[in-house]
Amino acid sequence: MSQFARVAWIVMQKDLTVELRSREIISTTVFFALSCVLVFAFALVRDGRTVVDAAAGILWIAIAFSGTLALGRTFERERYTDTLRALMLAPADRPAIYVGKLLGVVAMLAATEILLVPLVALLFQAGLLERPLWLAALLATGTIGFAAVGTLFAAMLVRARTRDVLLPVLLYPITIPVIIGGVRGTAALVAETPDVAMAQFWVALLFLFDVVFVVLSLWTFEPLMTE
Amino acid sequence: MRRLYPVGLAVAAAMFAAAPLLIDRAPTESTMGLVQKIFYFHVPAAMTMFLSTFVSGIASGVFLFRGKQAADRVALAAAELTVVFGAMVLVTGPVWARKAWGVWWQWDARLTSSLLLWMIFVAYLLVRRYGGPGSEKLSAAVSLFGMANVPFVYVSVNVWRTLHPKTSVVPTLSPGMRGTFWFCVAAFLLLYALMMAARLRLGKQQAEVEQLYLELDERGDLPSRAS
Secondary structure (H helix, E strand, O other), X not given: OOHHHHHHHHHHXXXXXXXXXXXXXXXXXXXXXXXXXXXXXXXXXXXXXXXXXXXXXXHHHHHHHHHHHHHHHHHHHHHHOOHHHHHHHOOOOHHHHHHHHHHHHHHHHHHHXXXXXXXXXXXXXXXXXXXXXXXXXXXXXXXXXXXXXXXXXXXXXXXXXXXXXXXXXHHHHHOHHHHHHHHHHHHHHHOOOOOHHHHHHHHHHHHHHHHHHHHHHHHHHHHHHOO | OOOHHHHHHHHHHHHHHHHHHHHHHOOXXXXXXXXXXXXXXXXXXXXXXXXXXXXXXXXXXXXXHHOOHHHHHHHHHHHHHHHHHHHHHHHHHHHHHHHHOOOOOOOOHHHHHHHHHHHHHHHHHHHHHHOOOOHHHHHHHHHHHHHHHHHHHHHHHHHHOOOOOOHHHHHHOOHHHHHXXXXXXXXXXXXXXXXXXXXXXXXXXXXXXHHHHHHHHHHOOOOOOOO
């Protein structure tokens, strides 16, 4: 294994080990996602039936909201124990540290989604699981895109006093293509006449988004994290 | 530069004074009638806004990788002007839409992407204002990511929906309209250049004052600050 991959792997392992011991982020995030679903159900369910496409929208909003929470908490932990500085001082490639943090966030979001998708499918009678591979592709590309931008901004915001409010303020406008792609792609999959070509288009666009923003993040992480 | 400034200002003032006359004399569009006249302000403002986002994004990139303070000042000035011209676009647009479409706002591709772009630059200014120490790097990333995001926002919102008149409207203008239109574009660009120059000068002076203050502080000559 190359040095880069090894550092990324160790950073991710560290994050997941800390998380597995406390289970703080995963349990609060999942519960928060559930609360989101509930709040949106009150807004969008009329006479016991959901508005068309509501399930897709609720799923992605819950992912975006709980993702923000998970990102904030992950870096809050680093800030509280002042370990981000230690990570930055470690004789390792900065981009590798970024990739490690990104993988950790993606893993936590994936765990949340595994619980969230069946829940939304069940509560809103949506056929989310009828085309599992396409949905998985949408979720994977969407989550990576969201987390790629989110990890970079959350890492930078560790130093800012107003990080709690600035993270969503910065993250949502920039990740709007992810939300549109995720929602429209999922809606195309669960529509009465499923439109796989449409979902395919969104997966491709999200993939392109991932490539551009992961590259841009790797490229800017070093100058951005240098004080 | 300083001598050129009053001349430029006078020309811009004359151009903006003449614009209403020219707009009045331009042929009235057959289907939309009088409402179409807002086009002469709306489109040049939008063009200036887009120009400004690219100025800010590129200057942010230069700042991030070369560490030049001057580039940061350009990025900040351009971000502020993006918000100013964006506000013009977002006010004149709905005024026209109310008459042409019967509603103030439509979730159309161009409207949504302009709003999002504007929001990214408002976020830039929020970071700048409340981000605390190191916020200039963070905001540079916002600007750079915002610029990279433009094509994604555009494509995704475009597939989502489109109502707005196409950009192909401009080359097909009738001769009477075309002259007036380009006159207005020139007036807006001149105004942009002037505001940019004024803002940059202010930024430079602020930096100088800061430098002087630091020098005085180092020498211990600083009079005790009144609290």
